[in-house]
Amino acid sequence: MSMLARVMLLAAGLLAAAPAYSAEAELPPGVAAERPSEGPFVEHDGVFLVPYWEQVPGADVRFEMIPVPGGELLLGSPDSEPGRADDEGPQRRVTLPPFWIAAREVSWAEYRPFMNLCAAFEKFNDAGTRPVTDENRVDAITAPSKLYEPSFTFAAGEDPQLPAVSMTQFSAKQYSKWISLVNERFYRLPTEAEWEHACRAGSGAAYAFGDGAEQLNQHAWHAGNSDEATHPVGQKRPNAWGLYDMHGNACEWVLDAYTPEGYAALPPGPTPSDQAVQWPTKLSPRTLRGGSALLDAERSRSAARRAADDEELKLYDPNTPTSPWWYANDEAQDIGFRLVRPYAAPAADGRAKVWDADVPTILRVANFRIEKEGRGEWGLADPDLPAALEALRRPSK
Amino acid sequence: MTDTSHTSSPDRRVFLKGAAVASSALATAAWAAPRAVGATAGVHTGVDETLRIGLVGCGGRGTGAAVDALVADKNSELVAVGDTFVDRAQDMLEALGFEESVADRIKVSGDRVFSGFDAYKQVIDSGVDVVLLCTPPHFRAEQFEYAVAQGKHCFVEKPVATDIPSLRRVAAACDEARKKKLAVVSGLCWRYDPGVRETVKRLQDGAIGDIVAIESSYNAGTLWRRTPKPGAPPWSQMEEQVRNWLYYTWLSGDIICEQAIHSLDKTAWLLGDASPVEAMALGGRQQRTDPKYGHVFDHFSVFFTYPQGQHVYFTCRQQDGCTTRVEERVLGTKGTAEVLAGRIDGPSAWKYDGPKPSMYRVEHEELFRSIRDGDPIHNGDYMINSTQISIMGRMAAYTGKTLTWDQVAASEQKLGPAQYAWTDIESPPVAIPGVTKFA
Numbered sequence: 092m093s094m095l096a097r098v099m100l101l102a103a104g105l106l107a108a109a110p111a112y113s114a115e116a117e118l119p120p121g122v123a124a125e126r127p128s129e130g131p132f133v134e135h136d137g138v139f140l141v142p143y144w145e146q147v148p149g150a151d152v153r154f155e156m157i158p159v160p161g162g163e164l165l166l167g168s169p170d171s172e173p174g175r176a177d178d179e180g181p182q183r184r185v186t187l188p189p190f191w192i193a194a195r196e197v198s199w200a201e202y203r204p205f206m207n208l209c210a211a212f213e214k215f216n217d218a219g220t221r222p223v224t225d226e227n228r229v230d231a232i233t234a235p236s237k238l239y240e241p242s243f244t245f246a247a248g249e250d251p252q253l254p255a256v257s258m259t260q261f262s263a264k265q266y267s268k269w270i271s272l273v274n275e276r277f278y279r280l281p282t283e284a285e286w287e288h289a290c291r292a293g294s295g296a297a298y299a300f301g302d303g304a305e306q307l308n309q310h311a312w313h314a315g316n317s318d319e320a321t322h323p324v325g326q327k328r329p330n331a332w333g334l335y336d337m338h339g340n341a342c343e344w345v346l347d348a349y350t351p352e353g354y355a356a357l358p359p360g361p362t363p364s365d366q367a368v369q370w371p372t373k374l375s376p377r378t379l380r381g382g383s384a385l386l387d388a389e390r391s392r393s394a395a396r397r398a399a400d401d402e403e404l405k406l407y408d409p410n411t412p413t414s415p416w417w418y419a420n421d422e423a424q425d426i427g428f429r430l431v432r433p434y435a436a437p438a439a440d441g442r443a444k445v446w447d448a449d450v451p452t453i454l455r456v457a458n459f460r461i462e463k464e465g466r467g468e469w470g471l472a473d474p475d476l477p478a479a480l481e482a483l484r485r486p487s488k
Numbered sequence: 489m490t491d492t493s494h495t496s497s498p499d500r501r502v503f504l505k506g507a508a509v510a511s512s513a514l515a516t517a518a519w520a521a522p523r524a525v526g527a528t529a530g531v532h533t534g535v536d537e538t539l540r541i542g543l544v545g546c547g548g549r550g551t552g553a554a555v556d557a558l559v560a561d562k563n564s565e566l567v568a569v570g571d572t573f574v575d576r577a578q579d580m581l582e583a584l585g586f587e588e589s590v591a592d593r594i595k596v597s598g599d600r601v602f603s604g605f606d607a608y609k610q611v612i613d614s615g616v617d618v619v620l621l622c623t624p625p626h627f628r629a630e631q632f633e634y635a636v637a638q639g640k641h642c643f644v645e646k647p648v649a650t651d652i653p654s655l656r657r658v659a660a661a662c663d664e665a666r667k668k669k670l671a672v673v674s675g676l677c678w679r680y681d682p683g684v685r686e687t688v689k690r691l692q693d694g695a696i697g698d699i700v701a702i703e704s705s706y707n708a709g710t711l712w713r714r715t716p717k718p719g720a721p722p723w724s725q726m727e728e729q730v731r732n733w734l735y736y737t738w739l740s741g742d743i744i745c746e747q748a749i750h751s752l753d754k755t756a757w758l759l760g761d762a763s764p765v766e767a768m769a770l771g772g773r774q775q776r777t778d779p780k781y782g783h784v785f786d787h788f789s790v791f792f793t794y795p796q797g798q799h800v801y802f803t804c805r806q807q808d809g810c811t812t813r814v815e816e817r818v819l820g821t822k823g824t825a826e827v828l829a830g831r832i833d834g835p836s837a838w839k840y841d842g843p844k845p846s847m848y849r850v851e852h853e854e855l856f857r858s859i860r861d862g863d864p865i866h867n868g869d870y871m872i873n874s875t876q877i878s879i880m881g882r883m884a885a886y887t888g889k890t891l892t893w894d895q896v897a898a899s900e901q902k903l904g905p906a907q908y909a910w911t912d913i914e915s916p917p918v919a920i921p922g923v924t925k926f927a
């Protein structure tokens with residue numbers, strides 16, 4: 092099985108280099124050879140990108156991925172936009188290939204199986220099975236530590252359809268690595284440009300539905316209508332491309348560093364989207380997009396950015412070093428994410444950057460918590476994982 | 489200074505009287521221990537003087553407390569650390585390396601890193617002004633006693649004891665600390681959370697009329713467990729227990745004392761820091777049954793009756809896959825409230841909307857300010873009362889018997905091995921209600 096998996100992975104890598112699918116080959120989920128007779132699709136590269144549902148590994152839960160057309164994005168907002176902040180410009184032209192993005196924010200139903208990995212990895216380690224070694228660590232993830240005090244994280248309740256919140260960006264990245272390696276399809280957090288492109292759905296206005304905030308209540312949970320709590324994902328109207336909660340509910344992690352000077356460092360463009368990422372070089376600040384149930388309506392605008400300061404968000408963490416996976420601060424009760432799948436997955440050496448710790452301190456702290464404190468756990472993410480988890484669940488003699 | 493850290497209520501005096509009667513013999517014995525070298529130790533005024541901090545117990549919480557202290561008082565330095573295990577003390581210094589903002593005030597030279605069961609004495613004797621007591625609770629009484637005897641201001645993590653004889657020693661040391669004007673700040677941190685403070689104050693001022701009952705929960709998931717490094721020699725049973733102290737009642741007091749005391753403390757606070765008259769309890773161990781999890785329960789349910797007829801309906805749980813809830817729902821004659829949410833419902837509806845600084849930082853800020861102001865905070869009363877409440881709940885659940893406060897206060901059960909050595913001590917049996925005897 093694992094040999095086969097490796098061959099398949101290799102095949103996927105080759106496809107990435109030459110994404111055209113031959114007519115005979117079995118097409119991956121989300122790709123159709125024929126023009127669909129109904130529903131949204133994106134024609135690209137001789138095939139049709141269509142919506143599909145992805146399985147959450149080892150759980151009876153799926154999430155919907157929606158194709159987004161490529162094109163040119165005018166990133167950021169114009170000076171004239173009411174409520175605009177200085178960090179939303181100068182506007183830059185970015186060209187994007189098509190990709191899929193999750194229709195909804197990651198819910199607790201989807202995130203819980205990831206949280207449960209900590210206990211499962213502990214059992215593997217106790218039994219000496221599926222060991223993480225220096226050789227296979229590239230395919231390992233850190234499972235988040237168990238919550239000591241759940242009341243911050245679950246302030247809005249524990250409805251499985253609520254957006255998962257209060258995770259660090261590192262934890263969200265590890266989640267995307269987990270799904271990718273188990274399901275053998277490449278997922279990651281969106282870049283800031285991808286996120287804004289998906290949010291705007293072709294609109295240059297302040298919101299995807301126009302400039303006025305009158306319709307906002309129909310599209311978004313924000314401080315003015317949320318009763319100060321996140322709500323189950325997908326309850327409000329989707330945007331033109333079928334995406335829910337882009338303007339509110341939970342803020343969403345993207346890959347980019349937060350830059351108070353906005354996009355000044357990017358060329359005017361048009362710049363290909365993979366060169367229009369402001370990669371983090373330090374732990375803080377990083378970028379959250381998309382407004383939230385706890386933020387005012389004007390911060391729900393398509394171009395609005397929120398700076399996430401790691402130290403500030405960990406202020407309520409009573410331990411040192413603080414958790415690399417969880418924020419224990421009220422300010423994190425609206426921090427969530429959703430995943431994207433690019434049409435062409437990067438080669439293996441381009442994946443660590445979007446999946447793993449990108450500054451040394453994150454990994455040092457994670458290893459300290461795992462090795463010295465017994466909080467959190469390393470484990471392998473591969474296609475065999477769901478079967479190994481199932482074996483754990485079976486009662487043994 | 490806030491009224492919450494200084495108020496004294498009639499009910500609390502009742503408790504203290506009871507404790508003093510019960511503890512007099514032991515307290516006398518305890519106070520044969522060495523006295524402070526300098527009788528005026530502990531007097532600090534002004535902001536110029538550097539306050540030297542010693543940390544006893546180098547786990548994640550101890551390390552966090554050290555950072556909180558250093559952040560709280562810019563003119564403080566960490567000068568000595570101690571832990572039973574030398575690796576933990578070294579790890580702690582490594583962990584502090586992650587905290588760039590306080591790095592220049594970590595002045596722990598190699599000869600001030602102490603290990604062993606007596607490490608606390610060496611830390612306290614290192615010329616420190618303030619001691620942070622953050623070991624597993626079993627060791628707290630002996631360490632606190634010594635710190636007070638040596639005239640040190642103390643930050644005392646919760647709970648302060650796992651059995652009643654030790655709690656009497658803490659009570660006696662608190663009396664001494666008060667006489668010596670030494671600060672005693674408790675790690676029952678919600679007392680320092682601005683939102684919880686404001687909510688409790690409003691409830692005590694009658695925002696929902698008279699409090700009739702409190703529904704109190706600390707229902708959470710499972711926690712960490714440590715194992716030897718791969719390839720390292722196995723631990724002795726004693727080492728296994730001390731390193732995984734959560735799972736042994738003599739060390740942690742069980743989950744109701746170790747963790748859920750936060751909730752019990754809030755219920756007592758809401759009721760004027762009274763002591764419950766009696767407790768009826770259920771509890772057991774359903775999910776975490778593997779012997780590697782020691783012998784503690786994984787759930788408790790306790791009904792406490794308070795002197796003026798109020799009831800506290802309390803649950804705590806450490807089980808995975810279950811709904812979590814940590815909150816006190818207060819039921820009054822004119823409304824209800826949720827304390828952590830900072831919300832009051834009813835005719836006086838209100839929602840806390842003020843600042844939310846970290847309570848861990850606030851407690852250290854107030855500790856150090858009180859020392860510098862020459863008016864040291866003394867949280868001894870409630871930290872003792874709340875510890876006894878949590879022990880009471882445990883004892884009622886372990887025995888399956890409804891217990892009175894006075895019965896519990898008279899307990900002579902002393903938990904833990906007769907001496908501390910790295911041997912293969914046994915894991916105590918899991919308590920069985922109806923079979924396990926009250927002692």
